Amino acid sequence: MSEHQLVFATPPDDVNTVHDFLESVWGDDTTLTDEERMAFELALVELTSNVIEHAAAGEGVACRLSVAITEGELTATISDTAEPGSVSLVGRVMPDEMAEGGRGLALVQLLVDDLGYERVGDSNVWSIRKARPTA
């Protein structure tokens, strides 16, 4: 069982800050498989990219990212200070093959077991959970 936290603000930070943070998280836990790391990192980076992108029109965004690893599951939450979200989470589907965007949240849903969003005070709180393969 381990818990990790990252506080960042964009600008000047960006998704590379999250990658660097995850590298240290993965270094800390030797029980995770390559597949688990790959899938969870992609889900988390997609989610963070989404938060940053939707905040970029405003004055940047401050985020708190928490990652918890237990024997049974991998979970993460990202809370930000951006404007309320207006993104529908239900039944996200892949856009047309030729589309240049709009795949992020649909990908996240393919990669994790649960994707959640709630407005808590002045923050948007995104959460993902992925069950771990049983030994």
Next chain:
Amino acid sequence: MDLAVEGAGADVAVVRCTGRLNMVSAPALREAVTGAIADGRPRVVVDLAGVDFMDSSGLGALASPSEQVLMVLKLSNIDRILRPHDDVATAFDE
């Protein structure tokens, strides 16, 4: 991410990417691809062998993908139009 562009033959450009292909670096790849086309090389081979992470932001512009890149292509049903090749040489065979 590092990008290197080199010409091959009369009308082909090879764009080699190294590092993370995400929302930070995707605009530079897009620019490299459109730049190569503008320079008279309409056939662009993007070499992803050195990419250790790619997300949906990296899908906008895309040959020899790593396991992580293949996973994103398959999940997105995009592997039919962005056909993975084993290496740059076989990409030229089609």
